[in-house]
Structure formats: C-alpha cells, structure tokens
Amino acid sequence: MVYITGSYIINAFLENTLITIRRGVELAGLPVELYEILSRPRRVLIVNIPVRLDGGGFEVFEGYRVQHCDVLGPYKGGVRFHPEVTLADDVALAILMTLKNSLAGLPYGGAKGAVRVDPKKLSQRELEELSRGYARAIAPLIGDVVDIPAPDVGTNAQIMAWMVDEYSKIKGYNVPGVFTSKPPELWGNPVREYATGFGVAVATREMAKKLWGGIEGKTVAIQGMGNVGRWTAYWLEKMGAKVIAVSDINGVAYRKEGLNVELIQKNKGLTGPALVELFTTKDNAEFVKNPDAIFKLDVDIFVPAAIENVIRGDNAGLVKARLVVEGANGPTTPEAERILYERGVVVVPDILANAGGVIMSYLEWVENLQWYIWDEEETRKRLENIMVNNVERVYKRWQREKGWTMRDAAIVTALERIYNAMKIRGWI
Numbered sequence: 001m002v003y004i005t006g007s008y009i010i011n012a013f014l015e016n017t018l019i020t021i022r023r024g025v026e027l028a029g030l031p032v033e034l035y036e037i038l039s040r041p042r043r044v045l046i047v048n049i050p051v052r053l054d055g056g057g058f059e060v061f062e063g064y065r066v067q068h069c070d071v072l073g074p075y076k077g078g079v080r081f082h083p084e085v086t087l088a089d090d091v092a093l094a095i096l097m098t099l100k101n102s103l104a105g106l107p108y109g110g111a112k113g114a115v116r117v118d119p120k121k122l123s124q125r126e127l128e129e130l131s132r133g134y135a136r137a138i139a140p141l142i143g144d145v146v147d148i149p150a151p152d153v154g155t156n157a158q159i160m161a162w163m164v165d166e167y168s169k170i171k172g173y174n175v176p177g178v179f180t181s182k183p184p185e186l187w188g189n190p191v192r193e194y195a196t197g198f199g200v201a202v203a204t205r206e207m208a209k210k211l212w213g214g215i216e217g218k219t220v221a222i223q224g225m226g227n228v229g230r231w232t233a234y235w236l237e238k239m240g241a242k243v244i245a246v247s248d249i250n251g252v253a254y255r256k257e258g259l260n261v262e263l264i265q266k267n268k269g270l271t272g273p274a275l276v277e278l279f280t281t282k283d284n285a286e287f288v289k290n291p292d293a294i295f296k297l298d299v300d301i302f303v304p305a306a307i308e309n310v311i312r313g314d315n316a317g318l319v320k321a322r323l324v325v326e327g328a329n330g331p332t333t334p335e336a337e338r339i340l341y342e343r344g345v346v347v348v349p350d351i352l353a354n355a356g357g358v359i360m361s362y363l364e365w366v367e368n369l370q371w372y373i374w375d376e377e378e379t380r381k382r383l384e385n386i387m388v389n390n391v392e393r394v395y396k397r398w399q400r401e402k403g404w405t406m407r408d409a410a411i412v413t414a415l416e417r418i419y420n421a422m423k424i425r426g427w428i
C-alpha cells in the first residue's frame with residue numbers, strides 16, 4: 001500500500017495521507033501511476049541552522065522544505081515551527097498542499113517547510129536569527145515564481161517579514177511575492193491574519209445551510225485557539241452561530257449561553273492557553289482541566305483547529321456533533337472517518353475547509369507581483385466568493401456519488417485537475 005523509502009520513516013500521519021490519496025485515485029478511476037508520482041515528493045531539502053543563544057553558546061536547529069508537486073504552478077505552502085515535527089510530517093503536509101491548491105483552483109503546486117524548534121522557548125532576537133537563518137538556507141530553492149512559503153503552526157506575519165527581508169537582501173532588491181501572509185505594513189493584506197478562520201467559518205455556514213437551513217443559533221466547540229481556531233470562533237459568532245466551548249493544551253473554556261468571542265478581537269495579542277484563560281477569568285466561563293473534554297460536548301458543530309491525528313479510532317465514537325469542520329490539517333484518521341461516516345456525522349475535509357489561508361495568500365501574491373493593493377473589504381469578498389463556490393462544487397460532487405465521504409469528493413476533484421494537467425503536459 002505505502003511506498004518504501006530509505007530516506008525517512010513513514011509515520012502514522014504520512015501513512016494516513018497516503019491511504020487517503022490511494023483511495024482517491026481508485027475512486028476516481030485514475031491510473032496507479034498518478035499515485036506512484038504523488039506518493040513521493042519531487043524534492044526534499046534538509047537544512048541545519050545555528051542560532052547564537054542569549055545566554056551564551058549556540059544551538060543548531062534542523063529544518064526542511066519539501067517541494068511535493070509543481071504541475072499546476074509554483075510550489076506553495078506554509079512553514080511550521082514545532083519541537084516534534086518530523087520530515088515525514090512535512091511530506092504529508094506538502095501532499096495536502098498539492099491537493100488543497102488544486103481543489104481551490106489556484107495556479108500552485110504543493111510544498112511545506114518546518115523547523116524542529118519550540119518557538120516559545122526562544123527570545124525575540126533568537127527567533128529572528130532562526131527565521132533569517134532558515135530563509136537563507138532555503139533561498140537557493142525558493143523564489144516568487146518558484147516556491148512561496150507562508151506561516152503555519154508556530155509561525156506568523158512577523159516571521160514572514162524577517163524572512164522576506166532576508167531573501168530581499170540576498171537578491172539585492174525587494175521581492176515582496178516570495179513569502180505571503182506578511183504584515184499589512186510590509187506588502188501584506190489585513191485579511192490574511194484571519195483568512196483561514198474566516199474561510200473555515202464560511203465553509204461551516206454553507207454546510208449548515210445544507211444540513212439545517214442555516215447556521216443561526218447552532219452550537220459550536222473549537223479545539224485550538226491559535227490563528228485558525230480563534231478567528232474561526234470570531235467569524236462563526238458574527239455569522240449567527242453560538243460558540244459555547246474553546247480549548248487549548250491546558251483545558252476547555254465552556255459557557256452554555258455562548259462565549260463572548262468579541263474578546264478575541266479586543267485582545268489580538270492573546271492566543272492559545274492564554275485566550276482560554278481569558279474566557280474563564282473575564283467571561284465567567286467554566287474551566288475544564290482536561291483538554292480532551294472538547295470532543296464529548298453536546299454541540300451541533302465541532303471544529304478541530306489544532307494539530308493532526310486528534311480524532312482517531314479510539315475517540316471518534318465520543319464526538320456528538322453532527323458536523324465536523326476540519327480547521328487543522330489531517331485531524332481525522334481514516335479509521336475515525338469511517339466511524340463518523342457510519343454514525344452519520346458529516347466531515348468537511350481540511351483541503352476544502354481550511355483553504356481560506358492559501359487562497360488569501362494567492363490574492364496577496366497577485367497584489368505583490370503587480371505592486372497593486374486591494375482594500376480589506378474587497379479582498380474579503382473575493383476570498384468569500386471562492387470559498388462559497390468551492391464548497392458548492394464539492395458538495396454537489398459528493399451528492400452525486402453513493403458511499404463517498406465529502407473528503408472522497410474533494411480529493412477526487414483535486415486529483416482530476418492534477419491528472420489532467422499532467423496528461424496535457426505529457427508527464428503521464
């Protein structure tokens with residue numbers, strides 16, 4: 001089933017991703033050669049970045065840039081800073097980017113980068129040195145029409161600013177389009193900060209219309225209060241849903257009447273555990289010390305927006321929500337998906353639900369390449385239209401096929417576009 005490689009160990013996340021694309025190729029009736037190509041990245045770069053520590057001495061951090069497939073255009077995907085990220089995770093995430101970009105109709109292939117580091121343990125100066133070091137190390141293989149990184153877990157707009165500055169210094173002129181999700185003060189667009197969460201909320205709203213006739217009053221629980229989770233909460237409430245629980249690594253904040261998610265907008269600097277704590281201290285929410293309590297809550301909608309492999313065979317039976325919308329990449333294992341499917345739970349897959357980030361990155365990149373600027377409202381409208389059309393397209397395909405999950409419909413749609421491009425280019 002999975003391919004053999006001597007270069008890295010295939011972990012559960014990569015294996016699950018391979019199982020999913022293999023199933024997609026079979027359901028689509030596409031040749032097995034497509035799987036053979038897509039189950040391997042085109043190019044993998046391993047880098048080592050020394051950083052001088054404030055307290056004296058230095059530490060070397062290992063990093064990667066995986067360029068998976070460029071049949072549809074330049075490689076595109078975020079960079080993750082996480083202490084436990086592996087090369088196998090990065091390959092899985094790059095594969096998901098190829099599928100996501102294809103499904104969204106973008107002129108991009110897929111890539112992902114990572115550094116094995118806990119950014120919370122570094123000072124601002126150390127973080128800047130690491131970010132610039134990583135940009136220098138991958139510089140020979142990226143470019144604004146070659147490979148365009150952006151943020152993912154543990155990285156943000158400030159880090160993109162350091163990286164684009166470093167790359168521009170190497171080139172000797174400004175290259176705004178080589179990284180996306182930059183600060184609005186430096187060639188970025190204000191929508192990118194909340195784009196992924198906004199897109200997740202739009203996908204949720206569109207699916208709620210199909211399942212219940214609307215999102216008004218539907219209850220929501222969200223796992224993870226990072227960039228994706230907290231902006232999903234904010235926008236879902238604006239669209240009429242009632243966010244009653246949010247979690248992070250320390251526990252769950254729960255309030256039956258609905259949390260005051262305006263606190264997110266008012267405290268933009270607060271994320272993760274600190275935000276959960278804010279809801280419990282400033283909003284009278286109950287604090288449940290066990291973060292996994294989020295799965296079992298009696299809600300209409302559950303949004304996993306933290307990390308991969310969190311809904312597994314052992315806990316899928318506990319999920320009470322009727323609709324699961326994947327804010328995170330790869331949160332549901334294939335075994336869990338089968339259990340949820342048999343229980344009638346609809347799962348809106350990551351490559352559809354969380355594409356708002358990369359769609360916004362594309363809009364920012366188009367602005368950068370032309371040195372052009374759209375205002376916030378206009379940009380958000382463009383992003384919303386693309387998300388609404390994509391949900392509609394996948395939903396219709398799903399409705400046509402008996403026994404398919406929504407993920408099957410999304411993956412088959414993505415694979416067909418990739419296959420057609422490979423065929424017409426003479427690759428396959």
Ligand SMILES: NC(=O)C1=CN([C@@H]2O[C@H](COP(=O)(O)OP(=O)(O)OC[C@H]3O[C@@H](n4cnc5c(N)ncnc54)[C@H](O)[C@@H]3O)[C@@H](O)[C@H]2O)C=CC1
Nearest residue numbers: 152153154196224226227228248249272306328329354357
């Ligand atoms: N930032 C972006 O634009 C995009 C991110 N994603 C995906 O969304 C997910 C979240 O990404 P970001 O929000 O950017 O990362 P982030 O680093 O801003 O936030 C992740 C949050 O999840 C929390 N967390 C980790 N494990 C947890 C657990 N077991 N239970 C509860 N909380 C936990 C962390 O403490 C952190 O606060 C990842 O899977 C990422 O790949 C997908 C599309 C775009």
Ligand SMILES: O=C(O)CCC(=O)C(=O)O
Nearest residue numbers: 077078150152357358361
């Ligand atoms: O905006 C981008 O290019 C990165 C998005 C990303 O990493 C993701 O969708 O997982």
